[in-house]
Amino acid sequence: MAGTELTNIRSPRVKAARRLTKRAFRDRDRAFLAEGPQAVREALALDGVTVELFATAEAEIRHADIIGAADAAGVPVLRVSGEVMAELAQTVTPQGLMGVCRFVHVPLSEAVPSGARLVALLAHVRDPGNAGTVLRTADAAGADAVVFTDASVDPYNGKCVRASAGSLFHLPVATGARVEDAVRHVRDAGMRVLAADGTGKATLDDVDLSVPTAWLFGNEAWGLPPALLELADEVVRVPIYGRAESLNLATAAAVCLYASARAQR
Amino acid sequence: MAGTELTNIRSPRVKAARRLTKRAFRDRDRAFLAEGPQAVREALALDGVTVELFATAEAEIRHADIIGAADAAGVPVLRVSGEVMAELAQTVTPQGLMGVCRFVHVPLSEAVPSGARLVALLAHVRDPGNAGTVLRTADAAGADAVVFTDASVDPYNGKCVRASAGSLFHLPVATGARVEDAVRHVRDAGMRVLAADGTGKATLDDVDLSVPTAWLFGNEAWGLPPALLELADEVVRVPIYGRAESLNLATAAAVCLYASARAQR
Incomplete structure (x- = not known):
């Protein structure tokens, strides 16, 4: 479970994740963002794909099963404010969960x-x-x-x-x-x-x-x-x-x- | 063909058309906006559906056939600036043609x-x-x-x-x-x-x-x-x-x- 809530969109971890909205940074880090409970659940079902998980306090409660799965898989969960989530999600109605995932494509x-x-x-x-x-x-x-x-x-x-x-x-x-x-x-x-x-x-x-x-x-x-x-x-x-x-x-x-x-x- | 170019988004005809982006005004006027050459061409193919046509100078040249069809059908063509068209179209890349059309649904x-x-x-x-x-x-x-x-x-x-x-x-x-x-x-x-x-x-x-x-x-x-x-x-x-x-x-x-x-x- 997350510790302190990140409320600053300029915090280093938020900035690092935020950059993954751009292709050049995705290609450099070989990582991308997967938003929402459905995508995060599927990502966590694959070994070693999810690097970290951002969650709002509300989503932590609503999706306790997903937070539990992240904990069980040793995936760090970072609690973030609604404002930080909106910045990461780039959607009008962010769903409160955002996974940072390793590339999954294959040759x-x-x-x-x-x-x-x-x-x-x-x-x-x-x-x-x-x-x-x-x-x-x-x-x-x-x-x-x-x-x-x-x-x-x-x-x-x-x-x-x-x-x-x-x-x-x-x-x-x-x-x-x-x-x-x-x-x-x-x-x-x-x-x-x-x-x-x-x-x-x-x-x-x-x-x-x-x-x-x-x-x-x-x-x-x-x-x-x-x-x-x-x-x-x-x-x-x-x-x-x-x-x-x-x-x-x-x-x-x-x-x-x-x-x-x-x-x- | 259009006369003077309308450049003011506050001109009465632009404002009247602009209101049709809202459902309440569409229902009141029983009219709606159809954007782009494809929609306008299809609308003009139906008798009495197109009430008036807004076109940028560029679109008038590129789609001379459509302007000709409007003229032949007695549909007034109003030349508007790119800014006015952007206001009417509400899209990032307006296509330069916007028809005001009567409702087409049937019982x-x-x-x-x-x-x-x-x-x-x-x-x-x-x-x-x-x-x-x-x-x-x-x-x-x-x-x-x-x-x-x-x-x-x-x-x-x-x-x-x-x-x-x-x-x-x-x-x-x-x-x-x-x-x-x-x-x-x-x-x-x-x-x-x-x-x-x-x-x-x-x-x-x-x-x-x-x-x-x-x-x-x-x-x-x-x-x-x-x-x-x-x-x-x-x-x-x-x-x-x-x-x-x-x-x-x-x-x-x-x-x-x-x-x-x-x-x-």
Whole structure:
């Protein structure tokens, strides 16, 4: 349990954690912030991931189970004022718990071993909320891994972590590989590569989704550039039955990943 | 084409439009704001919906086709400064075009006539971005209508209009009915009512989705309350194959609506 409450946003430990809201510092420290009871609980379930935990007095009472789990794991708990938490959380309604966590990603070869059956590759996904939602959806659909390529948002971005709703800690995540290398790797691992793009001639109903499949997802606004479409075995679009021009990226990914998950079962 | 550029955020026409960012004024004027080229283009495609159009000088050049369509439809175009547009748009990066539009919703009986085959009912959806995304997805899935019940967010909320990406103007939208009345109506119209909820015993794979179906979607955080679950013919969950606790609401809606759309074809 925490001792004195930290009330100064300039205290060294708060400042050190606060810097992790910036990617350069995350990369330097190989650490990131995970906010809220759901993310913290999932982080604590993994050995050695949580470095320290910030908690408001109110959260210590409400989430006594999580504080207990931190104590049992030897993770220091620092009590902070609401003001300090707001500074760390950068949200309008901070949830009172903030974990400082070590990076959890793994090498591509470990994330996608031979025999993997369903993988999501994020090629140019730039909105962290979208990326986190795809991560959560891939987890729900039982995907083996999610690969954030070097042209995509940082998986440790606070909004991405929040949108992933704990899934960042559930399934293997790889990050930083070039799209071309990631595609080559998943193909070598025995997977068919399908690019999800509105320009596809084939629709979801035209392809055999029961085989091991890696889905390649592109940018929110402009999809996948021709050079990346060419990397795929097939370009597949989600059929538009009505008058919408397109689907939101996270929505399209959900339809694709679930179509695969259901076909593989 | 516009005459003098309005540069004062206190000019009467700017103030009158600016007030439409608030629901009370929207309801009083029965008008709302539609931002960006996509929304404005769709609004102009409907007779008598667009009351006036605000445009920056830059947008007038870039979207000459839209300005031309407004002129042809007799819609007044007011040129405004970037500062005035930022005030109207309430976004970090305003897109330079803002339409003032008349309400487009229709009575429930008109939105969901006998013979409708796929409808989305929003029961307690409170996040406007989620609601707009569901609207866009329902449009893409070829749904006949979307019903915003009285416990849901206002479909004319700026974030909802933006997330709908024009779909607000594509398919019939009803708003303001009590959930109970909406459910009774869609059932009388010959539809089966499926509540999408994580507590469902049946999964998407267990139900016949080829029949006319109205999907009832609940709150982002707490789903549907027991009283509403009881209104449905069946409570259905999207299967979770991995370790995620749940799906994001808009994601779950996408999986459900597309499962229906594909089964009905």
